[in-house]
Amino acid sequence: MKRRDFLRNTTAVLGSGVFMGASLPSALFAQETPATGGTLIWGHSETTQNLDMHQTGTASSGRVLQNIHSSIVTVDKDLNVIPGLCESFEVAPDGLTYTFKLRAGVKFHNGATMTAADVKYSFERCKDPATGAVNFEVFNNVAAVETPDDLTVVIKMSAVNAPFLSRLAENGAGVVMPVDSGPTQGTNPMGAGPFKFVSYEVGTVVKMARFDDYWEGPSYLDAVEAREITEPTTRLTGLRTGELHMINDIPLDRVGELQADAGLQVKTWFPLNFDFINMNHTFEPFKDKRVRVAFDMIIDKEALMEGALWGQGATTASPSFPTSAAYNQGLKPRAQDIEGAKAMLAEAGYPEGSLNIVFKATTNYPYHIETAQILVEWFKMAGVNLTIEQLTWADWLSQCWVDKDYQMTMMNFFTLWESDFLYFSVWNSTGAFNYRAINDPIIDDLTAKARITVDDAERAKIYQAVQQQIWDEAHDIVLWFRNGTIGAQPAVMGLDTVVHPNGSNLNFHKVWLKA
Amino acid sequence: MRALCGARVLSLGVLHMAYVLNRLLSVILTLFLITLVTFAVTNILPGDVAMMIMGTQSNPEALAGLRQSLGLNDPLLVQYGHWVGGMVTGDWGTSLIFKKPIIELLGQKALASAIIVIMSMTIALALAVPLGVWAAVHRDKWQDTVSSSSALMGVSLPDFFWGILMILVFARWLGWFPSSGFVDPSVDFWATLRHAFLPSFALGLGLMAHLTRMTRSTMTGILSQEFIRVARAKGLAERTVIWRYALANAIGPVITIAGLQIGYLFGSIIVMESLFGYTGMGWLTYQALLNRDLPLIQYTVVFIAAVVMLTNLAVDLLYVVIDPRIRLG
Numbered sequence: 105m106k107r108r109d110f111l112r113n114t115t116a117v118l119g120s121g122v123f124m125g126a127s128l129p130s131a132l133f134a135q136e137t138p139a140t141g142g143t144l145i146w147g148h149s150e151t152t153q154n155l156d157m158h159q160t161g162t163a164s165s166g167r168v169l170q171n172i173h174s175s176i177v178t179v180d181k182d183l184n185v186i187p188g189l190c191e192s193f194e195v196a197p198d199g200l201t202y203t204f205k206l207r208a209g210v211k212f213h214n215g216a217t218m219t220a221a222d223v224k225y226s227f228e229r230c231k232d233p234a235t236g237a238v239n240f241e242v243f244n245n246v247a248a249v250e251t252p253d254d255l256t257v258v259i260k261m262s263a264v265n266a267p268f269l270s271r272l273a274e275n276g277a278g279v280v281m282p283v284d285s286g287p288t289q290g291t292n293p294m295g296a297g298p299f300k301f302v303s304y305e306v307g308t309v310v311k312m313a314r315f316d317d318y319w320e321g322p323s324y325l326d327a328v329e330a331r332e333i334t335e336p337t338t339r340l341t342g343l344r345t346g347e348l349h350m351i352n353d354i355p356l357d358r359v360g361e362l363q364a365d366a367g368l369q370v371k372t373w374f375p376l377n378f379d380f381i382n383m384n385h386t387f388e389p390f391k392d393k394r395v396r397v398a399f400d401m402i403i404d405k406e407a408l409m410e411g412a413l414w415g416q417g418a419t420t421a422s423p424s425f426p427t428s429a430a431y432n433q434g435l436k437p438r439a440q441d442i443e444g445a446k447a448m449l450a451e452a453g454y455p456e457g458s459l460n461i462v463f464k465a466t467t468n469y470p471y472h473i474e475t476a477q478i479l480v481e482w483f484k485m486a487g488v489n490l491t492i493e494q495l496t497w498a499d500w501l502s503q504c505w506v507d508k509d510y511q512m513t514m515m516n517f518f519t520l521w522e523s524d525f526l527y528f529s530v531w532n533s534t535g536a537f538n539y540r541a542i543n544d545p546i547i548d549d550l551t552a553k554a555r556i557t558v559d560d561a562e563r564a565k566i567y568q569a570v571q572q573q574i575w576d577e578a579h580d581i582v583l584w585f586r587n588g589t590i591g592a593q594p595a596v597m598g599l600d601t602v603v604h605p606n607g608s609n610l611n612f613h614k615v616w617l618k619a
Numbered sequence: 620m621r622a623l624c625g626a627r628v629l630s631l632g633v634l635h636m637a638y639v640l641n642r643l644l645s646v647i648l649t650l651f652l653i654t655l656v657t658f659a660v661t662n663i664l665p666g667d668v669a670m671m672i673m674g675t676q677s678n679p680e681a682l683a684g685l686r687q688s689l690g691l692n693d694p695l696l697v698q699y700g701h702w703v704g705g706m707v708t709g710d711w712g713t714s715l716i717f718k719k720p721i722i723e724l725l726g727q728k729a730l731a732s733a734i735i736v737i738m739s740m741t742i743a744l745a746l747a748v749p750l751g752v753w754a755a756v757h758r759d760k761w762q763d764t765v766s767s768s769s770a771l772m773g774v775s776l777p778d779f780f781w782g783i784l785m786i787l788v789f790a791r792w793l794g795w796f797p798s799s800g801f802v803d804p805s806v807d808f809w810a811t812l813r814h815a816f817l818p819s820f821a822l823g824l825g826l827m828a829h830l831t832r833m834t835r836s837t838m839t840g841i842l843s844q845e846f847i848r849v850a851r852a853k854g855l856a857e858r859t860v861i862w863r864y865a866l867a868n869a870i871g872p873v874i875t876i877a878g879l880q881i882g883y884l885f886g887s888i889i890v891m892e893s894l895f896g897y898t899g900m901g902w903l904t905y906q907a908l909l910n911r912d913l914p915l916i917q918y919t920v921v922f923i924a925a926v927v928m929l930t931n932l933a934v935d936l937l938y939v940v941i942d943p944r945i946r947l948g
Contacts, residue, residue: 307728
């Protein structure tokens with residue numbers, strides 16, 4: 105997708121969540137009456153790991169577990185927080201008390217009826233450091249979880265935490281599990297979602313079956329089989345031979361070929377994630393804003409996106425979810441200006457040929473390597489010698505993420521649609537994901553202020569100011585939103601409902617198979 | 620005379636027993652050394668499983684908590700003792716990344732690999748032996764050229780090439796076999812064989828090439844020997860001479876080579892497993908390494924080492940059965 109198309113589309117769908125592009129077949133049959141039955145065979149691009157919703161941090165496991173669990177609240181396609189397992193929720197004006205009225209008669213897969221005790225158990229389990237929950241910090245300000253009756257949960261906060269409710273809309277924190285089911289969640293995940301867990305054969309297949317008592321009504325499909333096929337070509341072959349009904353993550357260079365095939369459906373949507381180039385702020389040259397801005401000016405983002413993503417994305421200067429109120433529409437990517445960059449580098453004391461930079465890219469994302477390879481040429485033109493070091497995922501996490509032992513790198517993030525999670529974690533000097541060691545008092549003040557600003561419009565403005573500051577200072581170079589892709593047989597219906605508003609999770613509740 | 624024979628059999632039996640025990644002892648000693656090396660190497664790998672579990676959601680506080688709960692903070696000696704102790708008592712623990720008992724994981728994946736290793740070996744031998752014999756019998760004629768060329772092609776082209784070709788022809792065009800996946804034999808044995816066939820066939824072609832060449836060269840040697848000429852001079856049918864006399868003597872080295880491949884195949888079929896989405900031991904070892912799942916790395920490495928050593932031992936013993944002239948010692 106070209107930038108102008110992206111802008112046109114975002115304007116058109118602003119406020120309407122994740123944008124999806126559909127090829128003809130599903131659009132034609134969209135009005136048909138759904139049929140019940142059948143097993144959907146999904147070629148899943150990644151290996152599912154720990155199945156405990158609290159403990160798992162990987163997108164692959166989250167994608168499967170989305171079908172097994174439900175959260176206390178969720179988001180609509182506009183990313184507004186709406187009731188999930190609760191019927192209603194209320195936030196006290198001081199922001200210190202949250203009251204949830206639970207739906208009556210919600211069943212878990214074990215047949216038990218959900219009560220306030222299950223919510224209390226789940227939240228306290230997530231908060232408990234012994235659980236090893238990835239999202240435990242969501243509950244940092246929670247002083248008490250009270251259950252005045254079976255269908256009421258009252259959460260008392262020790263301090264205001266404005267993003268609390270939004271964070272509960274993610275399964276990792278807001279999931280409700282039956283009391284005492286924790287120890288078996290890793291091997292036998294159980295929740296109140298549309299599908300029951302049946303079995304998992306590691307690295308091969310996760311099987312799920314329809315849960316007839318699902319609180320939003322039973323799904324159309326009898327079952328879903330998530331076959332784990334990490335090799336992209338093998339996945340594509342499975343779709344072409346008809347062994348698979350559906351695959352996610354079509355290799356970027358093959359999307360066009362599939363779109364041209366009238367016998368298959370292709371869905372693309374953005375954003376699956378955003379990518380940005382990182383400069384280590386403890387590395388001497390990058391302490392100087394002029395060097396960072398010059399580096400931004402060396403890169404032609406549009407050409408880079410065409411080259412590395414095969415056009416399967418849209419450039420952006422803001423990492424905010426494109427349809428969220430916080431997205432700063434005024435920001436544009438810096439245009440390429442090699443001569444200007446050269447001059448600015450010289451002014452900063454780095455004349456042509458004097459800068460040697462190592463760019464660490466992880467092989468976990470092959471397009472990161474391709475990005476780096478394209479960058480090398482532009483940087484050479486600007487008199488900067490860029491060398492690429494390829495790292496496995498484990499090495500990247502260890503060297504760049506944890507030890508901050510790098511000069512330049514790049515990364516992508518999924519599902520950080522919640523602004524606090526995004527900006528505080530990634531750009532605040534104390535943020536958990538500030539692996540560039542950015543220390544900007546203006547951003548620190550703004551992100552802290554947003555946390556205690558309960559008014560949504562006001563918060564959105566603060567986050568727009570944060571984006572402006574990131575851009576002005578070129579703390580990082582934000583590149584693009586990458587498209588998500590699904591390929592499917594023509595018989596798979598309801599694909600429009602598959603992608604969760606977070607752009608990563610897939611939900612098969614409304615999917616059906618045409619006979 | 621009978622007593623004398625009995626004593627000889629007994630002494631041979633004792634000799635065999637002593638040999639087997641001796642070999643087993645060396646297997647155990649080697650395995651012990653392998654545990655030391657594996658443990659040392661895995662502990663100096665950069666990154667850890669806590670980081671891999673949390674991915675880009677990790678932060679120092681959460682990582683510290685997870686490391687503690689996974690037992691990664693225990694002293695190394697304690698961790699090593701715990702591991703080796705567990706191995707001996709059968710308490711192999713749980714994979715940190717998959718949260719499944721290691722013994723169960725290894726069982727599933729070793730079975731998956733064993734199926735394609737056995738199938739590919741069967742296919743390879745079934746093709747290689749007749750082809751090798753055919754070439755040896757028609758030495759330096761066009762049959763020999765055809766056989767040698769096909770063997771050369773099999774050796775020269777990598778397994779994954781055959782794999783891609785198989786997928787294209789038998790899965791995509793003809794639709795006879797599934798292109799990927801593994802089905803547990805306890806669920807549907809027929810489906811297990813169907814899923815295992817293409818990767819086995821692709822692997823089998825590579826193996827076949829080695830075995831054809833081996834069969835041809837040993838057969839050529841045997842066919843020029845005195846006793847074959849005597850057999851022919853006695854007026855035995857050529858078919859009997861070749862298959863009963865020559866091949867019986869030539870098959871030993873072929874079996875040895877085939878046996879040695881079994882252990883090797885077990886851990887090295889990762890490319891084929893990846894191509895066919897068929898998750899066996901190669902895949903498990905790779906995942907363990909990729910995710911820094913230390914207990915899983917340690918057990919898979921030791922398991923594969925044990926399989927290699929035990930198959931070698933089994934082949935040596937089988938050799939004696941096939942060719943009684945071989946003496947152990």
